[in-house]
Each structure stands twice: as structure tokens, then as C-alpha cells.
Amino acid sequence: MRISVIGTGYLGAVHAAGMAELGFDVVGVDVDAAKIETLNQARMPFYEPEFEPLLAKHVGKGLRFTTDIAEIADADVHFICVGTPQRRDSPAADMSAVDGSVDAMIPFLKDGSLVVGKSTVPVGTAERLAERIEVATPESVTVELAWNPEFLREGFAVQDTLHPDRLVLGVNGDNAESILREVYARTIAEDQTPVVVTDLPTAELVKVAANSFLATKISFINAMAEIAELTGADVTQLADAIGHDDRIGRKFLNAGVGFGGGCLPKDIRAFSARAAELGAGQSVAFLHEVDAINQRRRDHVVNLVRTHLGSLAGRRVAVLGAAFKPNSDDVRDSPALSIAGQLHLSGARVTVYDPKAMDNAARIFPTLDYADSASAAVEGAEAVLHLTEWPEFRELDPEQLAASVATKLIIDGRNVLDREAYRNAGWTYVGLGRP
Structure with missing residues (x-):
């Protein structure tokens, strides 16, 4: 069996390498010639742990990339595996890359082949694409379409590709299911991976439903943080207490600056837009408030800085973190970078440091200052903001940092630093939703 992967962004490149690791001949296709050249040199076009060794193992030995x-x-x-970003003119998903890739592949589909969608799409897309393929292919060529949503976590993408916690196979018949079970046979056999076989619309809904639930859980605890700050309660202790209820669980109950990245924000907006198209907008109307709570967290941090420093004009602020999460260089819809940008637009002199995301951050906000280390970023700072929970930030010595700053004020936007250690070193420690 030979496999092609259309789109070699974050999802596609990792999936292509993962399929090669599972023993298949794989060709990855993309319109970005520079990205293709990078991948064919077994180098990463983005940062992802464990990805580059996988490329080095397989490029030129069953794995190749082309335009x-x-x-x-x-x-x-x-x-x-192409992207479905938010449209410029609405919250809906931009489907141009999905539609374009299907149109481009149709002339080269052979009889008996299977097209498998992994991109996150509005429900109903698979049926529309299946009809498109059927109309455009000759009568002598039978092509099936299935949907196999991805559940990659940035920072763990290789693990999630090779050892997924579940496989969802959206199919219209036994043949497509049989082919996909053959593709994932090793994973299913070695890891006893649960396989959920569904129809096409259910498979399309799985990813957006999962992301909407996670976003809701994050925004819920951040709403509790807003109440905690007004009442003197501690949202971290609150999360620990309710997290012992196994119906709730402790994961994704960490109050802070909220979620970002290329999935959760745009997926909940696209889901809301699609529900409205279907006449069911009220069913997911709560997602608008989930989104609003998330955006408020960013404004809240800016207001906290303003509360402690007064006017922001000319004040020196250090921001630790630019990526939306650790173990990634992804700055799409990053809370950290959004806060840094807002502070800069308010007149503050903002210096940013991130272990991996500096180049990407500088492309979006070239007017910010960037340092090559955390210690350099905090030099002379009147406020230090911890906004991406990289391990190296948690390991910083509060005593050593204190010697570099102008004012010992730290705002822990992720609530993971050692509060007592900072306070013992003379810092004013501000946690979100904590007294």
C-alpha cells in the first residue's frame, strides 16, 4: 500500500513521517516549495519534539516530499491534511485549501483508491466532497471517501500519531473501514488502540465537539478565577477540590491567561458558524461566551499591569513566553503574544523571550524587543509576566532574577511558579484567581 499526504503543515508533515514509520511508502505534497525543500533535507519547518529524528530516519527511504x-x-x-483557518470575513472555516486539494487530486485518483480527510471541517463537508469526487471522476474509476479526524497535541504530535488514544473512522462502507484498519493495523495491535467506527457526519463532529468541550472547561475555570479574585478565594484550591470528582477531573482546570493556538479558538468559532447555518445556533450559543471569557483573560493581565504600574507609557515590561503553549513554536492566537502586543500599543517598552518561538513572534510583532535569554529579558524590568509555562521558566531562581529587575513584581499568568519562593525573595507575586 502506498500513501499520499496532501498538505505538509503541522498535521500533514507529522502524519507523513508517522505513516513512513508504520512501514508505508509515503509522498507528501505541498504548494510551498521552501517547506518541501526543508522537509526533503530532513529538517523541521516548525518546532516539534521527536519529529526531526523521525524525518532523518525515513526521508529518502520510503518518504519523500514534492510540489x-x-x-x-x-x-x-x-x-x-491541509489547514482550515478562520475566514477573514467571518468566524466560519476557510475551506479553500480543502476544496482546492480535492480538485487537484481528482485527475490522479485511480480505481479503488481511498481519500481520507483528516482536516477539521464543518459537518457536511465529507458528503459534499464525496459528491464532488463522484461527479468529476470517470465511470470506470470508483473512489471512496472516509473521514479520520486528527487529535494531535502540539508538543506531543509524534506520540499522538504513532500511539493515538483512539482512532475514529468515519466511513460509508466496509471497504473503507477495512483499508483504514490495514493502515493502522500495527497501532491497533501493539497499543490496543480503541477504534470507533462511525458515519461521516459523526466523524466530522468528533474533533470540533472535543475542542469545544476542552475550551469550555478552560473558560469555566477562568470564569471561576474572576469570581475568586473578587471574593478572596483561591481558584487553584477550588480546581483541586472539584477535580477530585471523577465526573469532572482535574485536567484542563488550570486558570490562567486562557487558550490559543491554531485549533481551539478557530474551531469553536467555526462550529458556532456552522451550527447557525444549520439553524441550530442557539444549541452552541454558550461557545460565544467561552470565547469571550478567553479573550477577557488577556485584557485582565494588561489591566493588572496597569493597576500596579499606573500609566504604561515608557514602563519596562518583560514577557516570558511567546508560544501559545510550551514545547511549540506556534504563536497563532497566542495569549502571551497578544498581551505583549497590547502592552506595547499602550506605550510600554516590552521585551519578550521564548525558547523556541522568537522568530515566529518577531514576524508578527516586529516592533517588540526580543532578548536571547530570560535573564536578559528581565533586565531593568518594572514588571515580569510569566505567560507560557516552559519548564525553564519554572526553574528560574527568584533571588537571581531579583538582582536584575527594577521592580520585583511578577504576574504569573499560568499559576505554576513557586509563589512562596518568590515572596520570600521579596517579590510581589500576582497569580490569576489567587489571593
Whole structure:
């Protein structure tokens, strides 16, 4: 069996390498020539732990990347892994890359091949694409379409590809299911991975439903943080207490600056937009408030800085973190970078440091100052903001940092620093939702 992967962004590149690791001949296709060249040199076009060794192991030995869509002609299974970002003119998903990739592959689909969507799409997309393929292919060519949503966590993408916690197979018949079970046979056998077989619309809904639930859980605890700050309660202790209820669980109950990245924000907006198109907008109306709570957390941190420093004009602020989460260089919709930008626009002199995301951050906010270390970033700072929970930030010595700053004020936007250690070193420690 030969496999093609259309789109070699974060999802597609990792999936292609993962399929090679599972023993298949794989070709990855993308329109970005620079990215293709980087991948063919077994180098990462983005930061992801464990990804580069996997590339080095397989590039040129069953795994290759190309800009020529015609090279998919020999493949039996075609995975669609292109992006579905938010549209510029609405909250809905931009489906141009998905539609374009399907149109591009149709002339090269052979009889008996299977097209498999992995991209996160509005429910109903699979049925629409299946009809599109059926109309455009000759009568002598039978092509099936399935949906196999991805559940990658940035920072753990290789692990999640090779050892997923579940496989969802959205199919219309036994043949597509059989092919996908063959693709994932090793994973299913070695890890006893649960396999959930569904129809197409259910498979499409799984990813957006999961992301909407996670976003809601995060925004819920951040709403509790707002109440805690007004009442003197401690949201961290509150989360520990309710997290012991196994119906709730402790995961994703960490109050802070909220969620970001290329999935949760745009997925809940696209889900709301699609529900409205279906006449069910009220069913997910709560997602608008989930989004609003998340955005308020960013404004709240800016207001906290203003409360402690007064006017922000000319004040020196150090921001530790630019990526939306640790173990990633992804700054899409990053709370850390959004807060840094707001402070800068309010007149503050903002210096940012992140272990991996500096180049990406500088492309979006070139007017911010960037340092090459945490100690350099905090030099002369009147406020230090901890906004991305990289391990190295948790390991910083409060005593040593105190010697570099102008004012010992730290705002812990992730509530993970050692509060007592900072206070014992003379810092004013401000946690979100904590007294």
C-alpha cells in the first residue's frame, strides 16, 4: 500500500513521517516549495519534539516530499491534511485549501483508491466532497471517501500519531473501514488502540465537539478565577477540590491567561458558524461566551499591569513566553503574544523571550524587543509576566532574577511558579484567581 499526504503543515508533515514509520511508502505534497525543500533535507519547518529524528530516519527511504501533485498517481490512500483557518470575513472555516486539494487530486485518483480527510471541517463537508469526487471522476474509476479526524497535541504530535488514544473512522462502507484498519493495523495491535467506527457526519463532529468541550472547561475555570479574585478565594484550591470528582477531573482546570493556538479558538468559532447555518445556533450559543471569557483573560493581565504600574507609557515590561503553549513554536492566537502586543500599543517598552518561538513572534510583532535569554529579558524590568509555562521558566531562581529587575513584581499568568519562593525573595507575586 502506498500513501499520499496532501498538505505538509503541522498535521500533514507529522502524519507523513508517522505513516513512513508504520512501514508505508509515503509522498507528501505541498504548494510551498521552501517547506518541501526543508522537509526533503530532513529538517523541521516548525518546532516539534521527536519529529526531526523521525524525518532523518525515513526521508529518502520510503518518504519523500514534492510540489508535484501528479506524484500521488501511484498511491492507494490519500490523506487530506491541509489547514482550515478562520475566514477573514467571518468566524466560519476557510475551506479553500480543502476544496482546492480535492480538485487537484481528482485527475490522479485511480480505481479503488481511498481519500481520507483528516482536516477539521464543518459537518457536511465529507458528503459534499464525496459528491464532488463522484461527479468529476470517470465511470470506470470508483473512489471512496472516509473521514479520520486528527487529535494531535502540539508538543506531543509524534506520540499522538504513532500511539493515538483512539482512532475514529468515519466511513460509508466496509471497504473503507477495512483499508483504514490495514493502515493502522500495527497501532491497533501493539497499543490496543480503541477504534470507533462511525458515519461521516459523526466523524466530522468528533474533533470540533472535543475542542469545544476542552475550551469550555478552560473558560469555566477562568470564569471561576474572576469570581475568586473578587471574593478572596483561591481558584487553584477550588480546581483541586472539584477535580477530585471523577465526573469532572482535574485536567484542563488550570486558570490562567486562557487558550490559543491554531485549533481551539478557530474551531469553536467555526462550529458556532456552522451550527447557525444549520439553524441550530442557539444549541452552541454558550461557545460565544467561552470565547469571550478567553479573550477577557488577556485584557485582565494588561489591566493588572496597569493597576500596579499606573500609566504604561515608557514602563519596562518583560514577557516570558511567546508560544501559545510550551514545547511549540506556534504563536497563532497566542495569549502571551497578544498581551505583549497590547502592552506595547499602550506605550510600554516590552521585551519578550521564548525558547523556541522568537522568530515566529518577531514576524508578527516586529516592533517588540526580543532578548536571547530570560535573564536578559528581565533586565531593568518594572514588571515580569510569566505567560507560557516552559519548564525553564519554572526553574528560574527568584533571588537571581531579583538582582536584575527594577521592580520585583511578577504576574504569573499560568499559576505554576513557586509563589512562596518568590515572596520570600521579596517579590510581589500576582497569580490569576489567587489571593
